[in-house]
Amino acid sequence: MPELPEVETIRRTLETLVAGKTIERVTVSLARIIQRPDDCDLFAAMLAGQTIRSVERRGKFLRLMLDDLVLVSHLRMEGRYGVYASSEPVEKHTHVIFHLGDGTELRYKDVRQFGTMHLFPRGEDLAELPLRKLGLEPLGPDFTLAAFSREAAGKSTKVKPFLLNQEYVAGLGNIYADEALYEARIHPERTTDSLSKREMAALHEAIVKTLREAVEAGGSSIKSYVNGQGEMGMFQQRLEAYGRKGEPCRRCGEPIRKIVLGGRGTHYCPRCQPERKQAGNR
Template structure:
């Protein structure tokens, strides 16, 4: 977090806020965020006097284009940008400030301190880390079914970890992989090589539609995400699977369950997303269902006893 829809929203917001603004001075209070060059003073000197032209996205990375230089920024888990007046109090965990000649300032705040910034000559950002090895852009014209089919190939990798691999497809994280797989009716433990052509087509369409809808809604405000104007996204109200453990599936009414796959919390409907043979989640869900059925049976007996005006017998339910 944030994933592609949130980063895209931040880029669009920043583009409307800072395009045309000229940097007077740059203040860096946490040097390790500045990755290239590794000298914060040189970083500041290279930016001072330059004007922001536009803000674009590559995967989960923000590309801030200035005259003669490109700033590549990665928000990681909780990085955020905001435009302020110079006289506004500086909040805690504000690590980089771009002071503009018009009396405003773009501030970068990062509670977890995992964010990074790199400077490149225009065009050179694609020739080295962190952008060099990024995969397909799912909201671009190049993300055709043929390109998607070739990217996932006949790999024996489970489909969720494969979709999370930024060298295959960029921008997808835990939220939107769970959402796309649910919409496509594909269990996260299925391997890529087990998917039929029609299933891959459904998945390709679901990735595009899920991300497109999330961008339109301004992303999902889960944990601390807000855009550059401090506004929350609204897609969390439309989530089909992610974060809905124990709630009814919007498609069939079955319960959404959560398990861990590859170290990531994973949300599925076991009716809409049939587990593959040997799935680690299926036996656990059977036990869960059996326990729930027994609990419901006890509740029905107790409710029946109350409606008849009799006191339920104490002791273990049979």
């Protein structure tokens, strides 16, 4: 599933490719992707004549800001946007096509068919599901150490599932949770209430650092991810823990281990990320 860096890269690409263009009509070939309204014809009618003013992001969701509406789109496992000339053949698994006024088409392709689209009047999307319950935006100004610490306070949740819970921190997924915990030298099975103030500060800093570097690299192309121009991300070449089971830790040489935690494959270094809080780390 694309995580914050991949979605942010797609956002930036689409901002360049479609901002300022007007939607003339919309073709929907897979009804279940359209969640709101639950009528594809109404969805298409509402979008006709709307101009895409900007493309924004909240967590892992794209927000296409239109004249009077906001289109909230979640890519789920393998959703993908691309801009094509209308003369180009439509690829298999293309489920929604936004026909634009300049003769190009914004096409949504989704092999797994898990993606969703919600349409809201301007100003209502952040107060309604699916965005209403999202937690702190880790690259936003509100993601302070104090705010992050308040979210974790009093919770006995293991830290890896805590980071994956979108109601606490929005946008983090399996890849970047593993990478941030490695950077902060925190074992993924530690509980949030066991973390010292110093460890919380290290984790907060690691989340921001990891995500910013991943965005700069265009995200990680682990499976099928590409940006809106069909380009791969490059951060996978810099991963320290995720996907490196059995390979030597680049800090200490110990083989990276993989466990299943909360149903998710989890990678860590057993030497750099000890199971217990080390003496003197308060």
